[in-house]
Amino acid sequence: YSEFKIGIVDNAFNDDYPINYKDISTLIELLIKSNLKAKFILQSKRGFLEKEFNRLNCENYWSGVKGDFSKLNKSDLIISIGWQSAALKAASTFKKPLFFYNKKNLPYENNVFSLDADRNSRIKKYSKKLWLNEKNIIYKLKKTIRYKKELMLLTNDTSNLLSEIGFYQDNFVNYLDHYFKEYL
Secondary structure, eight states, X not given: OOOEEEEEEOTTGGGSTTOOHHHHHHHHHHHHHTTOOEEEEEEOSSSHHHHXXXXXXXXXXXXXXXXXXXXXXXXXXXXXXXXXXXXXXXXHHHTOOEEEEOSSSOTTTTOOSOSSHHHHHHHHHHHHHHEEOTTTHHHHHHHHHHOHHHHHXXXXXXXXXXXXXXXXXXXXXXXXXXXXHHHO
16 A cells, blocks of 8 residues: 555646635645545645645645656646646646646636637536535545546546647647637
């Protein structure tokens, strides 16, 4: 039995209006109080995650260096506080399953992720499936940690989302090239 490792990414939440300090504090409090028997790998642009773990007297974490998300490779799954590109890149690069989190619910309901309506619909569908809040995150994490099938389903949903947004096989660069050629 090896300890389950959860990577947490909070990069630049101050720059992202729907994500705030309450999202970090509720997540960390829930994780610590839940007794998940997990180790945490923190990737925090401004150090807020580590400060929150220290504030709650929890030393059950490793902290990554700003800008270097390579430690997330050791995680069994990644939690992105909000829609963080570093979490998406790490999930894609290291083939890790991904959950999104904020205190309430998906704050990007009206966002357009793709100008292709069908693709936009699929991205929103997967985002909703992967988006957790303070009411359901511990239940979903316990289920995912305990049951291999749940982890496989999460991995599949993550892979589908990443494929839709173009994070595989240099698709992201090709997608941006296409976007700029067609829409500028």
